[in-house]
Amino acid sequence: MTDTDVDVLVLGAGLSGLETALTLEDNGLRVRVLEGRQRVGGRLYTLTDIPGHPEVGGNTVSSAYGRVIAAGKRYGVDLEDVAPRYAAFPDPQELYVGGEHIPLDRWPSHPKNPFEGEFRALPPSAWGRTVLRRRREFTDLAAWHDAAHARYDRSVHDFLRGQGASDRAIALGYETNMPYGTESAHDVSTLQLAFVDHWQSINRGGAGAGERFVGVFRGGNQNLPIAMAKRLRGDLLLGRRVIAVQQGTDGVTVVCSDGSRHRARAVVCSIPFPVLRHVALDPLPPPAQWRAIQTLGAKPITQFHLVPRRPFWESDGLSPAFWTDGLAGSVLANRDGRDPRRVTSLTVWCSARNARFLDRFPRAEAARMVVAEIERLRPAARGALEVAAVHSWEQDPFAGGTWAIFRPGEVAGTAATMASPHGRMSFCGEHTAIAARGMEAAFESAERVSLEVLQQLA
Numbered sequence: 001m002t003d004t005d006v007d008v009l010v011l012g013a014g015l016s017g018l019e020t021a022l023t024l025e026d027n028g029l030r031v032r033v034l035e036g037r038q039r040v041g042g043r044l045y046t047l048t049d050i051p052g053h054p055e056v057g058g059n060t061v062s063s064a065y066g067r068v069i070a071a072g073k074r075y076g077v078d079l080e081d082v083a084p085r086y087a088a089f090p091d092p093q094e095l096y097v098g099g100e101h102i103p104l105d106r107w108p109s110h111p112k113n114p115f116e117g118e119f120r121a122l123p124p125s126a127w128g129r130t131v132l133r134r135r136r137e138f139t140d141l142a143a144w145h146d147a148a149h150a151r152y153d154r155s156v157h158d159f160l161r162g163q164g165a166s167d168r169a170i171a172l173g174y175e176t177n178m179p180y181g182t183e184s185a186h187d188v189s190t191l192q193l194a195f196v197d198h199w200q201s202i203n204r205g206g207a208g209a210g211e212r213f214v215g216v217f218r219g220g221n222q223n224l225p226i227a228m229a230k231r232l233r234g235d236l237l238l239g240r241r242v243i244a245v246q247q248g249t250d251g252v253t254v255v256c257s258d259g260s261r262h263r264a265r266a267v268v269c270s271i272p273f274p275v276l277r278h279v280a281l282d283p284l285p286p287p288a289q290w291r292a293i294q295t296l297g298a299k300p301i302t303q304f305h306l307v308p309r310r311p312f313w314e315s316d317g318l319s320p321a322f323w324t325d326g327l328a329g330s331v332l333a334n335r336d337g338r339d340p341r342r343v344t345s346l347t348v349w350c351s352a353r354n355a356r357f358l359d360r361f362p363r364a365e366a367a368r369m370v371v372a373e374i375e376r377l378r379p380a381a382r383g384a385l386e387v388a389a390v391h392s393w394e395q396d397p398f399a400g401g402t403w404a405i406f407r408p409g410e411v412a413g414t415a416a417t418m419a420s421p422h423g424r425m426s427f428c429g430e431h432t433a434i435a436a437r438g439m440e441a442a443f444e445s446a447e448r449v450s451l452e453v454l455q456q457l458a
Contacts, residue, residue: 007266009268015224024268032264062204295407298394306387
């Protein structure tokens, strides 16, 4: 049976989908939201059953997140500044390379340091972006997606090699715990990385010590989409996995895996492209847009959330946070908002190849391997860690990864056009934004797509 009594179907109840639905409702349209999961928030996900409520996606808000900050006020969710907590307890990451703990003051002269010249002083986690920032080839960063920059739309690997970096330096300084990319420095465009660094500079805003704003929504960032969902006047249907979108001359029909069919005058799709490529679209989008849907990457991240039974870092005299070139990836400490002296949990971030390797194993086995690696590196941690949660974003059937990754050659002339309306179908989501990243990108895309639909249905 087909339900036909709405103007717009919104696919996905993440930030972009919910904001679009609310905006369209405020402009008098009848809207229904279809969400495949049994929760709202998309890639904004708080683990409320773990001490400290750690975030699986969407960690913090900065002063440049103007739309997100405004949304919190609009929907009645308090935003707290945790910058003082970070300032009081910075938890610098200890460095482990090849299984060896290397104090940062010894790193510049250490034989395992593969970097050259001025860059030897940098820890591996800072090397790749610092090289890009200091040796940047173009400055028109706000127009990073413009076709005029096509000659720069090459791989990060080729850029770094062009700056004289060795493959060994690239492997440690970029491909280990890789910030952007899916497998290696070969599969991400320098244009995207340059813009991301530019966006992060905007977020830092030149603030000095003690001036930077680091915001989290009270009780967990997922409380923002939860509050947004409560404001919807139309239907929000959970557990509706979309399998087909069929356009006709008089409307659009969306088919879900439970057999339900939903019909409207227009549809807004916030489904990430790695998931959308498995949805039957009729008719197909234009070739360039269809190619983007089929090829746009998303960063693989697998997280392990560990609750410490005791503060083992007090025994070995090191920071609870650390960075490794092994299975343990990058480990960050989460502190109690009420008593920041207390570490509530550790989040192990495993990225790219590391994530994909661990994803080959059952979750319990992968977690055992990660904990064993931590105990090998830090003997004081033996018996001190309890696995509270494991989440693979690439294996998440409604995400297919985290933030969008543009491969070399995919940016120039594509990033700005891949989200163009396709008949009665419009697109939003972080992957379609061009002026922001993260949560702010979701709201940016919702602004654009809402105007598109209102103009279409006027």
